[in-house]
Amino acid sequence: MATTTVEPKARKRRRKTRTKNVSPLPAIVASQLKADQINLTPGKEHVICPDCKTWTPITGVLGTPVLVPHHTTPYHDRTTTPRRCSSSSRRITLDTAIDAWRADLAERTEVSATVASRRPTKVLPKPKTSSVPAASQLKPAPLSAERVRRVFRQHQEQCLACMGEVKDRTGQTMPCPDGERLAVTFLRLFRQEPKRQAVREFFARERRRFDREYAGAAPKREAGWAAVLPAVQNADQLRRAAPQGAHPTEGPEVPLDHLVPRQAAEQPEKGRLKCEHCGATESSLVDAVAAGWCLIIRRPHCGRCVDRFPAWTRTSF
Structure with a gap:
């Protein structure tokens, strides 16, 4: 009698939590989380752990849902010593319907895409390029x-x-x-090389001759400067000695009691000034200057009428 071998089958895994240990921390409420912090897809329930901020599976969905025991670092990170997260086996209250969670997630995704499209692109600085020299600054290499x-x-x-x-x-x-x-x-x-060489030697000789002549004329330049240096120093001393606003001691006085020929020819009456705007008169130039008279387009105006015109049109006597 022939015998048949039947391959063993694995038992169906229970959806309840296999361990009776439950974290004493308060339970996580799903309704208080954002839609992108939890995944309620049937068979793929995950949530972001509030302590280690990693996606952690949820086990026992049909019974007592808790977080799967996990480490604080990803499983592929071997640089540090693994440490068990304090939220392992922590209870979670699934009080959010799957349809409501999907609608909230779709709305949040659409809003995020809209905000990303409105966000301006990053402005990249232009590379600094050196300025191109002018044609007069170019130095072509001589051909040989x-x-x-x-x-x-x-x-x-x-x-x-x-x-x-x-x-x-x-x-x-x-x-x-x-x-x-x-x-x-x-x-x-x-x-052309012999001719070019002759031209280069000629310019070299002229340069040497100019240097010799310039060096020979240096004593004459120094002697001329030494001759005029006392006069320059004396003029500097007189300029520093003169008070601010006063004329030099050897200069003539400024004539204020009579008009210059051009101004006298422009006045209608000899020895008197008349305002072109209001007709006011002054007996002398000194009195007119003291009263604030000015020339507006080469015409005398009194102190009251001067204020009617802009400052750039006024000219002092």
Whole structure:
């Protein structure tokens, strides 16, 4: 009689908590948590632990729901010694309906997406670039036959056309325009090199001659400066000795009792000033200056009429 072997099956795991130990801490109320802090999907119940802030499964949903015993650090973190969280086996009160939790979660997700779209993007600072020098500040490197020769040799070592490996349809070697241009430039600079060397030597001689003449004229410049230095020092002493606002002792007095020729020609009456606005008169220039008279567009105005015009239009006598 044949016998059949039946594979053993694992018993169905009970949904109740396997341990009778319950944390003495007060129970967590699901209705007091935010929708994104708890997951009430059937078979995937999780909650953020209030102590270690990690997602922790909920066991015993059909009986006494509690938090699964867990550590304060993630399971993959091996850098620290694992320590049991104080909220292990802590009771949780599931007083929130699944439909209400899903609606609240969908609304919160939509609001978060709207806020993220309104949030301005981060302003990245522009990289600091150096300013481009002006055309007058550019210093072109002088061309020399030796430098062009080195560039030409380097081009010949890298260019396939100069090596003769590039051919046309008829099988003939194609010339390289860059190599020809460098060769022509090298030959031109090589022919001009003696003339360029003569010009450089001429400028060097002129520079040395100018330096010798400038050094020879230094005693004459020092002697001329020594001759005028006492006069400059005397003028500085007189300027410092003069009081603020006063004229130098050797200068003439300012004529205040009569008008200059241009101002006298503009006055309608000889020796008298007349206001162009109100017709007031003054007997002399000294009295007019003391009374605050000014010129407005080269016309005299009394102190009362001057205030009618802006300050930038006034000119003192």
